[in-house]
Amino acid sequence: MKSLLPEIAARAGRLVCFCPPGMPVDGAKARGPVLLSAGFALSVLAQTLTLGILPMAGLLMAPRAELAGLPYMGMLLGAAIATFPASFLLDSFGRRASFALGASHGIAGGLVLAWALMAQSFIPFCLGAFWLGVAQGFGLFYRHEAAMGGGVMGRAMLLGVVFGSGALAGLLGPGLLLAGEHVMPATPFVPAALAAAFVQVGVLALAMAWGPHETVAVPVRADAAHEFALSDGFAPTIIAAAAWFGMTALMLASPAAMISCGISAAGVTGLLAWHVVAMYAPGFGIAFLARAFGEAATALGGLALVLVARLVLQGATDATVFAAGLIVLAIGWCLATAASTLWMQRLAPPRWALAAHDACLLVSALAGAYLAPALA
Numbered sequence: 001m002k003s004l005l006p007e008i009a010a011r012a013g014r015l016v017c018f019c020p021p022g023m024p025v026d027g028a029k030a031r032g033p034v035l036l037s038a039g040f041a042l043s044v045l046a047q048t049l050t051l052g053i054l055p056m057a058g059l060l061m062a063p064r065a066e067l068a069g070l071p072y073m074g075m076l077l078g079a080a081i082a083t084f085p086a087s088f089l090l091d092s093f094g095r096r097a098s099f100a101l102g103a104s105h106g107i108a109g110g111l112v113l114a115w116a117l118m119a120q121s122f123i124p125f126c127l128g129a130f131w132l133g134v135a136q137g138f139g140l141f142y143r144h145e146a147a148m149g150g151g152v153m154g155r156a157m158l159l160g161v162v163f164g165s166g167a168l169a170g171l172l173g174p175g176l177l178l179a180g181e182h183v184m185p186a187t188p189f190v191p192a193a194l195a196a197a198f199v200q201v202g203v204l205a206l207a208m209a210w211g212p213h214e215t216v217a218v219p220v221r222a223d224a225a226h227e228f229a230l231s232d233g234f235a236p237t238i239i240a241a242a243a244w245f246g247m248t249a250l251m252l253a254s255p256a257a258m259i260s261c262g263i264s265a266a267g268v269t270g271l272l273a274w275h276v277v278a279m280y281a282p283g284f285g286i287a288f289l290a291r292a293f294g295e296a297a298t299a300l301g302g303l304a305l306v307l308v309a310r311l312v313l314q315g316a317t318d319a320t321v322f323a324a325g326l327i328v329l330a331i332g333w334c335l336a337t338a339a340s341t342l343w344m345q346r347l348a349p350p351r352w353a354l355a356a357h358d359a360c361l362l363v364s365a366l367a368g369a370y371l372a373p374a375l376a
Helices: 028-051 054-061 070-093 095-119 122-139 141-147 152-165 167-183 190-207 230-260 265-293 295-314 319-346 351-375
Strands: none
Touching (some): 028 095, 028 190, 028 265, 054 095, 070 122, 070 141, 070 351, 095 122, 095 190, 152 167, 167 265, 230 319, 230 351, 295 319
């Protein structure tokens, strides 16, 4: 019987690996999902803590009212800029170096943010937000790492577990904020910034658990004769970018609208916490949706839900309607983002294409943040 393995002439000094592309190495197969899920969950938690203070603190500290959105926009800009370095570092130096560098920026950003709040200094506050954004840009690659390698269902299941783990951020974030305010009641917003830095320490510790050069090879496209082109990723990127634009614009416009309708600040915070849970929890079912309807249909369905949420929130006047709109918005964003990630991975793009994909999403979110006041 003829061997199914390719004939390879072994010679001295040549190492031959029969592992399929994308197969984790050095024992990473067992611990990989745990590290990816925990790292992504903590990254989302740090982001959630930051999102809770940037708009309100920016409004209080900005020299002019029109500059209040600069810290949040700075965070998005930092994330967009970090996508290409994160991609190249993962490819050249592995997960430990890349994720550790991102977490280091997050630690520094959280500490600078806390100092700026205590000193009431707006420019350092924007700088801290920018560095936290850099950490977010690195953290986005946890989902790409989860979706690389293996079969279609294996990629979808692991991406779903990693993406769904971000729901823990919505459950843990409010508790951390309350604990911080209890410890430091005289310094509003500072506990949240310090908590974000502390959470990034956890991300750094998880990053150091990876092997020195451990990574996952980019899968080889089935039709290897056809090289990946930018046009291949146009559709999934446009759909996901539209979802990010709508989600960011509506999420930033909603708190002011809720307050104007008489909803208390505590009520707004609670609704946003459930919004964060809904942003990631549907990820657990993405594998089944992608198998049943396909990545493209699932992504388009998510974008349609974002549009539905826009209609719901536009006419909202009480907490129940706002809650429904924010949850529908979050579910739509989750489906569009996760399904587009799977769609991109099925095309087996090089890492620079994944970086370009994420950069487009973050630039769209930046545009949504800029136009949010017009949608309020």
